[in-house]
Amino acid sequence: MARLACLSFWPTKPKVTPMITALGLGLASLPQPTGEVFVPLTTISISDFSRDRTLFDSGAAFGRSEAVVPVSGTGTAGEAIELRLAPEGETPTAWTDFATVDGAGNWGGDVTVPRQANWLRVEARIKSEPMTRASTPNRFGVGHVIALWGQSEVVRIRSTVYNQVSPEPLLSDESVQAMWFDGGPVVKHLSSADPHTAALAAMANVFMAERPGDKVALVFQAVSGTGFRDLVDDSNTSRSWADDAALHAFATADGQHVGLPSVSWFASPGSFAEHFEEALFPLFTGKTATGAAVNFPSAITYNGTSSYQADHWFGELYNPAHTKWVAFGPHKFDIGADMRNATVLLDGSPQSNLENKAQARESWRAMVANPNANGLFLPLGLEPLTYQNGVDDGQGGWSDQSHPASDSDDGAPMFARLMAHAILQSAGLTQWTMPVFDQSEWEPSGGYVDIWSSAGAITTPRIKRGLPALGSDHPHWTEVFGWQINGEPAQRAEIISGRVRLYPNEASFVASDVIQFGEGGATGMVKFPEDHQAQTYLNLPIVDAGLAGIDGVPLRPLIDAAVVQNPLVPMSSLFTTGATGPFFYDPDTLGAGVERIAFQFDMAAGLPSSGTKMLMTSTGNYLRLESLANGRLRLRVRDSGGTVHVDYVQTAAGVVADGVQADIRLSIDLPAGFARLWVNGTQVLDESFTSVAPTLPSNRRLLLLANSTGSNQVEGDITRVAVWKDAVADNSLPAQTPYKDIVGPATVVNTDSWKQGDDAS
DSSP: OOOOEEEEEOOSOOOOOOEEETTTHHHHTSOOOTTOOOOOSOOEEEEOOSSTTEEEEOOGGGTOOEEEEEEEEEESTTOEEEEEEEETTSOOOOOEEEEEOOTTSEEEEEEEEEOOSOOEEEEEEETTEEEEEEEOSSOEEEEEEEEEEESHHHHHHHOGGGOOSOOOOOSOSSSEEEEEESSSEEEEEOOSSOOOOHHHHHHHHHHHHHSTTOOEEEEEEEOTTOOHHHHHOTTOTTSOHHHHHHHHHHHTTTSOOOOEEEEOOOTTGGGGGGGHHHHHHHHHHSBOTTSOBOOSSEEEEETTTEEEEESOOGGGTOOTTTOOBBOBOOOOOOOSSOOSOSSOOSSSSHHHHHHHHHHHHHHHHHHHHOGGGTTOBOOOBOOOOSSOEEEEOSSSSEEEEEEEOSSSTTTHHHHHHHHHHHHHHHTTSSOOOOOOOOEEEEOTTSSOEEEEBTTBOEEOHHHHHTOOOOOSSSTTOOSSOSEEETTEEOSOEEEETTEEEEOOSSSSOOTTOOEEESOTTSSOOOSTTHHHHTTGGGGSOEEOOOOTTSSOEEOOSSOOTTTTOOOOOOGGGOEEEBTTBOEEEOSSOOOTTOOEEEEEEEESSOOOSSSOEEEEEEGGGSEEEEEOGGGOEEEEEEOTTSOEEEEEEEOOTTSSOTTSOEEEEEEEETTTTEEEEEETTEEEEEEEOOOSSOSOOTTOOEEESSOTTSOSOOOEEEEEEEEESOOOSSSSOOSSOOSEEEEOOHHHHTTOTTEESSOOO
16 A cells, blocks of 8 residues: 655745646545535645656665655645545555645645555645545656667667567556657557567566566667767767657656666767777766766867767766666677687778777776766676577578567567666666676696686576577587687587586697687677577576576676686696606705694696605605505604604595696694695595694604605606695695795706706706
């Protein structure tokens, strides 16, 4: 039920709108006492809303769920006015003192109304003469007022010209309305009988499914073939600021606010490339990207000498006290010619355009995060990628690939659904995590890389729909699209247990390899028109968040380089030992008070699984770690008091293997009473004990890769051998500088002060 709350009086002249007085239409419907004729001694009128079912924004951008609705009218001077709300189909709220009619016969104030599913009317009466009352003929609601800024891809959501798909039934006939400018403002209340277009119906249903009962007004501030520069320059005739301002005025004629203007506008403005933020930040904030005030009209300068004329900025329409921008990411930009990948500039034609889009995408992210925006932008929303651009031209080719398809539900309708989800999530109206690739793990020998998201398991629309795989017509036709290795399209990317497993294009990954996802137009497309015809957008990675109308949320392109940082060791860091060396013998003793030891041995090709090899020991065998036949490791730990805590304890067989990289880590903590051993991140031994003499003997010396006579020599390609006089409880390494750290190249190893035996190669 609606409630009437927070009424405030403002004795100012009311707006001039149609009125109903108690002496006219408003009185005719009032019941009269039997046998009496009511003769009013007072009058009252209430200003009507400019149109029926006008909608007020409830402030979701600020975490609010109510709107302030201005109410005014005229009446007999000095009389007290009471107000109530009458929601359709429900009992009106209680009458509440609201205002007093001033000496000029005017009254007014603000009503705070919660967000709700009902349409409402406002009723007013004279307190001293309750039968003298009035009501607004037009209804109003409280929900979400959303503006959609852009050009043709936004226009096509509501344009009937490109509507070639049957619309889906609407979930409600009373929830979503759309407005646009067509010679003047147009408003359409969507219903199953008249959904207007399939794309608009699809967008409306997402809002209704994800926010049941909420009312939504969509204001289409979009004109095909235009950019920001066209919008704000009065001398540019391709787009009229006055038309957009007139549409905005129509949408807010009753004192409403657009709470959520949304923008993903990159088709024409993408030419700003890496200067996107610098060029456009002033239009949103009235400041340069560095925070200096801009006084409009103004020439906006970017890239040193480039500029454009801005006679207007968005601050003329939106008040930051009531409005925050939904800044979701760019949509995908498909190829129109063959290319190796989205970043290589072969002839400056489609590649150059797509490179601009990638640069604009990164600059847009910087703009949204710029602290000089003072919270004007909501968190960056999803980037619409998993939809179809263009249509089959019927002659073996593909046309109109710069626009969402008009003849497929995966085209404009899917694009519209993705936009709706972007708006809802950015505004905090749905509770799911925006999926980004934020985790990776490189197989140590370079066989593959696993990349995944903490937001959920990765899949693709093709997998989710159970569709056949692409086939092998082209090398880049892999299960998951959009990946590059060293700037070349990945040839094998698969979904393994909810992760993307990326295999090298060559024999194995090496330390210099670089991985990226979603460069250029964020599509992974290479072949035109074959990639369009094969619907390769269905191979882009998604996380299924259970959202209405879509297979899943597309993963954000352009991964943070730190997430996929290559940890493989360059070959120059390796050194190779043979049967007679080198091994390493500490010329100094351990010294007094050593309570902890950590040891790392990282071998590129793995230890042989036959014979005994000495990884680390000490004189007197107080410490001893060795590899045995069948891939076992064996450990001995003895303290300075002579107590043996770990007496040649062996791991299971096969923890190391011939030819397989092995990163072996040992941590011994005598006071804490544990000795633990890991191989490639997996714990293979955990021994607990109590030590009454929790130190190692001060007069013992360490030996690495062999014993003191050079026996049991470790042979092979070694990445690192390191020792710390410290310990950790898990598989990490101590933070302090190692006591000893041996890494290649061989020329460095061979001059090491601990080196014994033959030189490394």
